[in-house]
Amino acid sequence: MGRMFVLVPGAGGSGWIWHLVVARLQAAGHNAIAVDLPGDDETAGLREYADLIVKAVETAETAGTTDDVVLVAQSLGGLSAPLTCDRLPVSRIILVNAMIPAPGETGGDWWANTGQEQARRDNDRAQGRDPDAEFDLGVYFFHDVPQDLTDYAMAHGSPQSGAVFGLPWPLPAWPDVPTRALAGADDRFFPADFQARVARDRLGLDVERLPGGHLNALSRPDELTKALLE
Template sequence: MATYVLVPGAGGGVWVWHRLIPELAALGHDAIAVDLPTGDDRAGLTEYADAVVSAAEGVEGAVIVVAQSMGGFSAPLACARVPVGLLVMLNAMVPLPGETAGEWWAATGHAEARAGQAVREGRTPTEEVDLLVDFFHDVPPEITAEAMAQGGTAQSGTPFGQPWPLPEWPDVPTRFLQGRDDRFFPLAFQREVVRERLGIPVDEMPGGHLLALSRPVELAARLDRYRAEHGL
């Protein structure tokens, strides 16, 4: 049995994992959804990492950290502080030492990649982010309706302005899993970013940016396969 520590992206909250957790349990594993202090302007990357560390500390057996989207900035910080058997980057942002999350967008060419994806899909590119179009396009309607009714989780801008503090990537086995239908972080864009910054391949599966909501069964199976491949 392994324990999956699930780190959400910006404004994601613990709810984003609610469909995945029972699927991991059905495979015999525990899962802890990390509650990041996203609404606290005093909290930055250190405090986000503290929350991940608190979730991982004291866990018996293998710990696998799964970092969604902006969770890619905080989860590696926690992996440098507690024993982690595997870090899975899920449609995630990959930081460079000293880079802020706010700088990441221009540094990676994200706007151009997102616009190009829209054109390829026959949509009109826009700078404005549309939650339904960019994030929930492949999430079941009833789950999308529930998410919209909740109104989302507040996200402070504080962590976006703080330089990523590690001098290099932590010494932990790392896998990168990307939804091939992600409109916000297109697959080809992520392949290039991950190749340049981590030097590892990008695995892919069907689905968009919110795989834990749109394809929880398939995602749980892929995470369990990673666990087995790494002997955890």
């Protein structure tokens, strides 16, 4: 019987973004798995994502029994990971630069409801970027990620389908599970102050600020792993 860290990716669904953190958790003696989700599948919505997260845990359990799951959800993973809490022995949820949904809200409405676009634009102006420039993945996601990892991600990444954004978030409330919210201090896509406001308003949580940007699992894996283990 033991603890398992289950790491859920954001848009595109590639569990690869967690590979550096998985290696560090395992080196520290913990069980850890990264889930792959079908980001490019237009037929897969949040419920299908949740099913795949549960299946990944059940498959991993063939190597050992787990009675303590720590769900770690990055970005878009914040919509799907909580849907598994009624089927897995989840002891805590850790959000990493994650979307925090409201009951009945679609993922598509989340952006306007939370004011993400305005927060991004305000942060761009404050940091000297043109908020009206063409959206650049390098600027908002990979600005602090090592070049070799950026090159791999760009070559192997998948698009994100719109299916997960169309249906209302199905839970009546956030799961009754202890939850932490970690925010990259240099996140340009979900600025840290924006994350702090959403976490406070929706879950009554204070965010814990960490070094790095939106993909700090790739850019600052040591600091993120340490935070997950606290």
